[in-house]
Amino acid sequence: MKLACRSVAAAALLLVASPALSQSILPDVQKRIDRILKKTPLIDGHNDVPEQVRENWKMSVEGLASGSDKRQPNPMMTDMERLHQGHVGGQFWSVYIDAAVHGDEAIRQTLEQIDIVTRLVKAYPNDLELASTADDFERIHRKGKIASVMGVEGGHQIGGSMAALRQYYRLGARYMTLTHFATNDWADSATDDPKYGGLSPFGVEVVKEMNRIGMLVDLAHVSPDTMKDAIEASKAPVIFSHSNARALSDHPRNVPDDVLAMLPSNGGVVMVNFYTGYLSEPFRQWNATRAAEEARQKTLLTGQPDKREAAMKAWDAAHPAPTADVGLIADHIEHIVKVAGHDHVGLGGDLDGIPYDQSPAGMNSVSGYPLIFAELIRRGWNDKDLAKLAGGNILRVLRQAEAVSASMKDVPPSLATLPAATPAPKSE
The missing domain is CATH 3.20.20.140 (Metal-dependent hydrolases)
Structure with missing residues (x-):
């Protein structure tokens, strides 16, 4: 992730807070x-x-x-x-x-x-x-x-x-x-x-x-x-x-x-x-990895929702989401x-x-x-x-x-319709 440079001049010490913002x-x-x-x-x-x-x-x-x-x-x-x-x-x-x-x-x-x-x-x-x-x-x-x-x-x-x-x-x-x-x-x-x-x-x-x-x-x-x-x-x-x-x-x-x-x-x-x-992109990759872990825990701990929740809390603590x-x-x-x-x-x-x-x-x-x-x-x-x-x-x-x-004021309204759905073949 490209992060903007945060170096500031001395004049930057004179700041006004934007309403409702942390910056x-x-x-x-x-x-x-x-x-x-x-x-x-x-x-x-x-x-x-x-x-x-x-x-x-x-x-x-x-x-x-x-x-x-x-x-x-x-x-x-x-x-x-x-x-x-x-x-x-x-x-x-x-x-x-x-x-x-x-x-x-x-x-x-x-x-x-x-x-x-x-x-x-x-x-x-x-x-x-x-x-x-x-x-x-x-x-x-x-x-x-x-x-x-x-x-x-x-x-x-x-x-x-x-x-x-x-x-x-x-x-x-x-x-x-x-x-x-x-x-x-x-x-x-x-x-x-x-x-x-x-x-x-x-x-x-x-x-x-x-x-x-x-x-x-x-x-x-x-x-x-x-x-x-x-x-x-x-x-x-x-x-x-x-x-x-x-x-x-x-x-x-x-x-x-x-x-x-x-x-x-x-x-x-x-x-x-x-x-x-x-x-x-780092967050996208993290999100995919987390979803895979959640699926893994669901398979390993089927029927044990409390244990699954605890496992995911532990995973989240060990793998914090990338910030932006x-x-x-x-x-x-x-x-x-x-x-x-x-x-x-x-x-x-x-x-x-x-x-x-x-x-x-x-x-x-x-x-x-x-x-x-x-x-x-x-x-x-x-x-x-x-x-x-x-x-x-x-x-x-x-x-x-x-x-x-x-x-296009002289073009008439479209009367186009969706083609009719093809019926499913009948089973013999």
């Missing part, structure tokens, strides 16, 4: 960050608060005003107070459902997730406002609020229906991730066995329909072949709403260099994820810039969708974004490129998608 930022650096993020909204590509609301709080959006409003059983990474502390100006809220849910049930559950986001925005009118366009993001940010849109996290959520896709857009979804952890009916996932070698013909039609209505094509979670097929099929820039550079951590969720090299001609953006498991710092996030950002350029990188923390204790120090909260900018300033980044990272790039992508949609 500090120099006063002049903080002023520079404040100036940049006042002019350009910091737009995060992926936050899983709706999933937490659904799974842990019986659909209630109450109690998210500040960190003092405690939520159980898990600590929250997001609340209104810390969003403002982190200078967040725009948020794509994920309307995720499990990849095992399909058909009409998937559509119903997705509508329930969309309802959570609309109720969340309504519950905090001084903090959040629904957006529809790139101009809305900038207008709402000027009012001191967080522009809010939705991202559908998996193509299984349309239930094979183009009509459902169109209605999600009408209700406020501005991207759809083509797959989640499992290969679906028309696209291969990065974390499942391939079925189509990328996109099926219906999958290509989905991408074209997304272009027509102005919905961003999100390639987080998809296989490299799906990435390439989607980039080839899309007239609009694609996004990776919460992904990292595979050259630095060989997790299948990350983006290979040959795909990064396609982004300048497509115009797309990779929005960097804060999960240590995607950032750190904000410099590792900066490393992924800079690698994407090295291959694709400053116009093709953004931020997509995946907060409240990753383990609370498995992100770099200070980055398990929406208040932590200034730490990334401070680290990049330390590395010599200029204000123009920092503004692109913050939100300038994703705003450009949104505007280009809007322009593509406008150019």
